[in-house]
Amino acid sequence: RCLYVRALTPESHGNAVGVGMADVVSSRLLAGMDEHSTYMNALSAMTPAMCRKPMHFDSDAECLRAALRIAGVAPETARMVRVRNTLALDRLLVSAAFAPDLKGRDDLRVVVPSADWAFTQAGDLDPAGDLLLAAAPA
Numbered sequence: 808r809c810l811y812v813r814a815l816t817p818e819s820h821g822n823a824v825g826v827g828m829a830d831v832v833s834s835r836l837l838a839g840m841d842e843h844s845t846y847m848n849a850l851s852a853m854t855p856a857m858c859r860k861p862m863h864f865d866s867d868a869e870c871l872r873a874a875l876r877i878a879g880v881a882p883e884t885a886r887m888v889r890v891r892n893t894l895a896l897d898r899l900l901v902s903a904a905f906a907p908d909l910k911g912r913d914d915l916r917v918v919v920p921s922a923d924w925a926f927t928q929a930g931d932l933d934p935a936g937d938l939l940l941a942a943a944p945a
Contacts, residue, residue, distance in 0.1 A: 809878040811870050813932070815839045816892055824848040827859035831874045834865045866930030889924070889932070900924070 812829040814836050815821065821841025826832060837860060849858040864870045875885055886908070889900040898918070901909065906921035925933035 809874040811874040812836060813867060813870070816894075820844065822848055824852070824854070824857050826861065827857045829861045830877055831870045832861050832863045833867065833870055834863050837863055867932045868926050868930035887924075 809830045810828065811831045811833075812826065813833050815823055821839055821844055823836065823840040823845045826836070826840070826845070845858045849855050862873065864873060871887075875882055878885070880886075884904050885902055886905040887902040888905065890896065891898070901921060903921045903923065906917075909915050909917055925935065927933055
């Protein structure tokens with residue numbers, strides 16, 4: 808298993824406490840991190856490990872390659888879940904390799920068929936995936 812965290816939400820106000828749980832993060836996450844508020848939050852909670860900075864790369868593609876290597880899995884067999892906001896887990900995008908695990912689950916509903924995750928020319932995940940994740944539940 809490997810955890811890649813792409814970015815902070817605006818609601819975090821740069822507080823990245825918890826980033827230490829990730830294995831890989833994007834450079835944009837670190838750029839959006841307010842170190843002072845993150846460190847004060849970690850000190851208040853007496854959890855300094857929660858603000859340690861993981862390895863980071865500039866693009867999503869680089870981060871995902873590193874995460875797959877850490878997990879020891881090939882891209883075509885990787886069981887991945889894309890979460891837009893950890894406070895709103897009602898919609899998730901899953902990799903094609905994960906989709907069969909959803910069949911027969913009464914607590915989950917497939918809204919759109921699984922597809923390969925698309926990347927921009929810069930190597931970042933295509934924002935269309937974010938639009939799917941942000942759509943109101945059907």
